[in-house]
Amino acid sequence: MTQTPPPSPATPRPRARAEIDLAALRANVRSLRARAPRAALMAVVKSDGYGHGALPCALAAREAGASWTGTATPHEALALRAAGLPGRIMCWLWTPGDPWREGIEADLDMSISGLWALAEVTAAAREVGRPARIQLKADTGLGRNGCQPADWPELVAAALLAESEGTAKVTGLWSHFACADEPGHPSIAAQLDVFRELVAYAEKAGVEPEVRHIANSPATLTLPESHFDLVRTGIAMYGVSPAPELGTHEALGLRPVMTLAASVALVKQVPAGHGVSYGHHYVTARETELGLIPLGYGDGIPRHASGRGPVLVGGEWHRAAGRIAMDQFVVDLGPAGGVGDEGRGHKIQEGADAVLFGPGDRGEPSAEDWAQAADTIAYEIVTRIGARVPRVYLHQDVGTDVP
Incomplete structure (x- = not known):
């Protein structure tokens, strides 16, 4: 896969990225x-x-x-x-x-x-x-x-x-x-x-x-x-970690190298009883906000994690609501966040970070959390992330290593 430089303020952030530390x-x-x-x-x-x-x-x-x-x-x-x-x-x-x-x-x-x-x-x-x-x-x-x-x-x-x-x-x-x-x-x-x-x-x-x-x-x-x-x-x-039976990555003295994140593509308010994604396997229980995550099984996100896959958005964990589609899935962000300049506002804005997994520094899920949600192993979660998700390499120079 081609190496992608970290985005600069003048460079638009990609819809999704896999940061490799x-x-x-x-x-x-x-x-x-x-x-x-x-x-x-x-x-x-x-x-x-x-x-x-x-x-x-x-x-x-x-x-x-x-x-x-x-x-x-x-x-x-x-x-x-x-x-x-x-x-x-x-x-x-x-x-x-x-x-x-x-x-x-x-x-x-x-x-x-x-x-x-x-x-x-x-x-x-x-x-x-x-x-x-x-x-x-x-x-x-x-x-x-x-x-x-x-x-x-x-x-x-x-x-x-x-x-x-x-x-x-x-x-x-x-x-x-x-x-x-x-x-x-x-x-x-x-x-x-x-x-x-x-x-x-x-x-x-x-x-x-x-x-x-x-x-x-x-x-x-x-x-x-x-x-x-x-x-x-x-x-x-x-x-x-090679297996939960051996301990977590922290217990084994390891640090996850990949962080998978995306920019929230859309936030909208829907009424109670609104079906979400194919088959309407998820129906909103109340008036709520939905966030669209621009990643799907075409990018390697396991469809088996539909309804269970965790994502960190706005400092809180949310689960994939309904089926994970080829290019996108939805999370229920909860009740609306208040009133904005143009009427009803959103507590999460488009472009906000949605972190699927990483080392946990921000409280995000791990690849093992996704493995449990998809009834598979963490090896598969990181390996299946597809080529249309650009890799952004951090600390390529040895001198940039941190203790």
Whole structure:
């Protein structure tokens, strides 16, 4: 997403904006590094940095000490490299026919979960004339990507053969937790045991990895025994708690990076019994004022939060009244505010700030509040904010960080 400078007094404020506080992101990275002092840190910026902007967040994370960057797709990783991002970049979600050659030329670390992928990447390495940096992923119990333990010896043997032929270098051994966000879940210890066994097997066979890693954000925060050589921090880096069971962002020492706000587009008074939005699922109980918020599910506001999504307007929380539409939704602002210069006035004026979520400095809701309203997770709330909401980057220079 393009970077948008903060609005100046001479620049009209956009209808909506997502303010991205890069000082908060750097502080979160430093806090997470302190949780895993003996491990390197990978800043995961997949899905455009969880909606925050991949390149600005990757650069800010590196400034705070992240030595690796992680993406899901090779296309995300290649875009970062093309934009000039230095250092190690790893990507893990490959499909047949993906740009292996370009990945090798861009010096990416590429995840391999099966023999088909190893065959494609080594064929590309022969064309390029240099070895591919590959990381072998084990399925230790998540059941998604990764090599099953029963197939691990064959994959390790094939990778070692590729090393001997000069078409690959195994730089890492890794896996991913299924339930690290559920403290005490029995699968956590079971997966750690399997991972240790598979790493030991690969190293005994002759693999000499640069990094071994399994810890995601919740494991980084709560499972020091899982840190190994590298931790992969995604949602926590953006100041969002990985799960309510682990504690709030405040309890975890994190600060939300994104603040989503809009300008109230219209304020009007309506009588009691007035239907609001599609289907009239909300009908006013009294004469009241309605405020129009120019954001909708086309911008990523979850329609499932209709009737429940919270917004801070005029220092008070209000809930989405009726259905959230594609481009807009309505809040009931309560009784009219008094008499103005031209007759009946409004307590909230057009152009007033409507803050959907943020760090809470002004008493606004959090992304977790919206997640609860939509019966989802906070990851989805921040990640789904669409491209027509401009990102406004704050504290881009390291010198602007605040204690």
